[in-house]
Amino acid sequence: MATGDATPGDRTDVYGLGAVTYYTLTGQSPKEPDAGSRRGVDSESRPRASTLNPDVPGEFDEVLDTALSRDPQERYATPYEFKLATLFDSHGQASPAGSGGEGDGSGEARSEERGRPTGAGNEERAVADEAEGDPEDTDRGAIGGYPVTRRAALGVVGLGVVGAAGWAATERLGGSDPPDAVPMFQYDAGNTGYAPDVRGPRTDAEVVWTAESPPQVLQPIVAGGTIYLGGVDRVLAIDVADGSERWSVSDPDRATVDPEGFWSLPAVTEGQAHFVRTRRSNEGEVEATVHAFDADDGTALWQSESVTGNAPQPLIPTVTGDTVFFSAPNGIHGVDIADGTARVQLDDWPDPGLFQAFDDERLYFTSRDGLYALDRDGWTEQWSLEDSFGWGLTAVDDSVYVPSSTEEGPAVRAVSASNGETRWTVPLEDRTLGPIAVADGTLFAGTREGVLHAINTATGGTAWTKQLGQGTGPPAIVTGDTVYAGTLEEELFALDAADGSERWTMEVPDVSGLPAVVDGMLFVSGSEQLFAVSEP
Template sequence: MVSDSSRQSSPSRPSTLSRRSALAGLGSGLVGLGALRASDSSAASESNAAARSNAGSDPTLDWPMARYDAAGTGYDPDATGPKDGAKVKWRREPDRFSGGTSSPILLGGTLYATGRVLLALDAATGETRFAHEGSYRSSPAGSAAEAYDTETLATAAPRGVYGLNAGGGLRLFGRQFGVERWHGPGREPGFSVFGPPTVVPPVAVGGTVYAAVPGTKHVAALDASSGRELWRASPGDELRRPAVRDGRVFAVNWPSRATAYDAATGERLWRTDLGEQMVLAPTATREGVVVPDRTGVTLLDADDGSVRWRADHGGNATEGAAAVAEGTVYVQSATGGRLHALDLETGEQLWSAPDFSEGTPVVADGVVYGRNYDELVALDAADGSVRWRYESRVPLSTPAVGDGTIYLVAHDRLLALEEDR
């Protein structure tokens, strides 16, 4: 095996210090660490109780990160969304929420989204539970945090990776305290002729967060409780969202490289150079690693990185990722505007549907939900026939799917769509 530029970090002091620092401005006589822990537990209990009381919602049915899981499949076998038609269940335009295009996530009956603020909404009603200002740009990833009573939301910003309190911390004098638990590695990116820096969403497995470190060529594993760096490796420029499955981290980067690392140690397992320069975010599956690129899709062997098959779609994709469900790969292309369904084992095209821009589809209960700029289109997963369309008139995020409901971010608003009966 080839060694990479990875390292093991030294332990840091317990992460409870971050709670003290969060309350430092309040004065030692006002509130201490114990009060914040109590509020953490209280917030979690209230959130869970509210979720349980929401008729028709299942608080255990989560969509904990962008594209559902760390493997990036975009598929929850237990989730359901609108199948035969869709109508607005609720629509919200919260104060200070703006510029949101990152996918929302769903945890325990709470919907979280980033758009100049971290926003937490009641998933059933759309009512705001808390909002916290910050430069958070990526979709959050929910992770178990051993040191806390509530989960950590890992999110990325131009200056680094942040761990946030999913319970919202403590509210005093009209402000939230204790939301930010830690600030992980990162570096302020310099000027680029290509526009604003891309912020890649982290993924989480157990108590570990795996993230492309903003402003660097690195991918790192971080402790979800403290942000302590467990290892770091250097795949290269323009990293995409990593995929994690079966103890391996798969990373791709410009111009044409795919790399696999041991998830526990950061040791490099293999590296493959693909023929296409514009490689997109990978999806890890039982058959191998699905890597879309500008003109097609490649399946790599997860053990050694060898090419198992290659399928060309003739498109010109510069963003997005593939969804994988029940042995089928779903991927969108820009040129010609199509969504393609490919057999996971062979790469054979099963069907192709028109009127799509590039993007990232998701799948639930036999339905593929694909984004076409300002339109969400629901297709039958078996044959690609259109079930329904929803037009928003503003760009839409990749959706999150829950118990009969789809959740979307649309610039300065959040939407919940349900079955139109």
């Protein structure tokens, strides 16, 4: 047997299933234990699945390490528990059932029943139960040379189904790009600003290179080893490794026709970089046009028909499904990512905010007179709130979070995504500077007074506050357990997301944008420079 146990048992099955899962994900078998040994594989001597297959979430390594532990008592108690870990722990901290504590590190309390999270619904439980098979069926067989019972073998099928479903859900929420990307503003179509599987500079930081950049870039967009920037007169693609230019596209008409025009920051997906170009036509109207470039070499692929308006404004495109959305003074527009043909035109709501937020069912946006939710099937209004709202907007977990102004002063508000009812309102000492981030049950918002607030999204209670400096910019990305934020005093901070304790701080001249964090690196724009920051 793989563990050398004298008699077959559940923990032996767990080891076998873990080994089969590891092989399925990596194409390699974990190192076999010595004959007759009661010990399994040392996790330190086995390559982690995420290093062999970049599509495997880093948290899933913890699930496999538990299943393949040397000590049988440290493994999941049953194949069912292993299955639950793939369902619920693969995006949080893995722990075998019965390990104690009030939670499992994933933000959900455990019930008394076989370690099942209390948040697991009947449907998820039914999937797991069906995959496990008949608990009385203990006929033994082997998969990939590892002995398992017949019910555990049936569980392999369940593991494949639920694992694929879990990763598919992650891709739907975070976009089709891998975790080592910031493919659009605030990472995803919900503007969460949260990248749970990304690691940034954590213990210390230093600038490793700088590169010329268009001025006042709101946020670098990073995908496929390339940084994409938009400016007044060109779009630019830069290599993440050394800051060298990969390609650029200039606008020859800018000086003579379009003194007020500019390129937006992009949204990158399906090998295309989508920018929105605004320019003033010869007739004096402001035109907004979506341009698609080949993300690798900058080849122009298509451009949409122009949308006209009466004033230029910064534009922030969002890609969801097969449509590129952007706001213009005369409404919200969507074009097909394949060829730029018009797909959506929502002109009943003039002067929408700079960007929108999406979930699976609705589109959310702010306007001069309130906050709106439209059904994505027919683009009909589902609800609205009349009030004064800021331009930050995040949709996640059936809630919409947005800065607002009340009679008492600035605040941040949580409303139900289903019906627009206010769930809580938290007063702030001053207005927020830009968007907010929501990560694993905590909202982060920075204010003009230089305070970063961490707020419990379930209750609206304050988790912690941190005075950083004059004018705290919004955290663009919360990666894993680290929050990155900057100030108007040209400082960057890395903070522990749990308690706000400082991990490092550094000066970056003329910081004017929000950071992007990708694959151990942080990128942020200065006045006309891009800074790349990593651990020493």
